[in-house]
Amino acid sequence: MAIDLHKYANPKRFLAITAAIYPWSVWLTVLLLVSGLYLSLFVAPPDYQQGDTVRIMFVHVPAAWMALMIYTMMAVSSAVGLIWKHPVADLTAKAAAPIGACFTFLALVTGSLWGQPMWGTFWVWDARLTSMLILFFLYLGYMAVWESFDDPAKAAKAAAILALVGVVNVPIIRFSVDWWNTLHQPASVATMSGPKIHSSILIPLLVMGLAYTAFFVMVLIIRVKAEILQRRLRVLQVSELRER
């Protein structure tokens, strides 16, 4: 497996592969986002008890999915970077963090706007909401660690350790609604007994989920490319300084 991973960890090959994927990710993002928003805002019926307020779900739930998925991906790349010292793995985790932080922020804000009309409060300190806020701080902490070292190798190591320690929060967020009494309702889509959402509401939700994923891939490719180029620039600058 290590050999296979090395093949993709080569920055040059990584750039070649992602350059081929990139245009697809742009078109998919546009197509899925436009159709997803149209389905969510105009086609999906109002909910039997929440009325039109349920439409906040189409923005909120996929954002929360992405927040968890991106963090998990970041932790896996951090582990790969830490164990096999793959340069692209560390850069991928670094590039993903701000995107994940934005999705977490979006989930927190839209959740709050949804909570006010439905629950009667913008915020409560229940297990789901609190663990999600901790996830947001983990993202910010991870980004801060990268900025606080001058040596990128040291920064990568410290940030990877933080990402791995923080990953315990991911199952806590996922199962918080099952383990403890919370104000937040239990999972609707990924449940043992199948989705608890009527298909007319579920399909727009899944399309929005795919749209967010395509958007993430698109932005991630841009960001990793920028990180690789920045690192090359740094190497060039260092060698130029040495020649003087």
Added chain:
Amino acid sequence: MTRKKRRLYFVLSGMCVLAIAAALVLTSFEDSLVFFRSPSDLVEKPMPAGRNFRLGGLVEEGSVEKDGVVTRFRVTDLNESVPVTFEGLLPDLFREGQGVVTEGAFTDDGVFVASNVLAKHDENYMPPEVAEALKKSGQWKPEAKN
């Protein structure tokens, strides 16, 4: 053992230790991690009068009485139920059979005086026509768990 293998085992064992530590912490803080107590929890561990806590469950069918701005109802988990009074505006979703979380304390006569009522909705989403059809065909199941 190569260095890569050593690092791999180090990370794996670190993650295991971390997972065990997290599990121990979470189980020992269980009481403070729950957002509310159910009426059955109160039978097991009664709360003294005057102590503030959150009580959650379903609004018992047929129990809601309105007297001006004061609302009296019972919170049930389908096994036990607790009488609650609340003075103020209720959230839109508040109705009989709906999940609620109330914040307040018991008086000496065993009535829970709520200072705040939050509505809790379940994980089911469907259009109104489907809800109607389910109710008509008798397949409607009220929130089983809260």
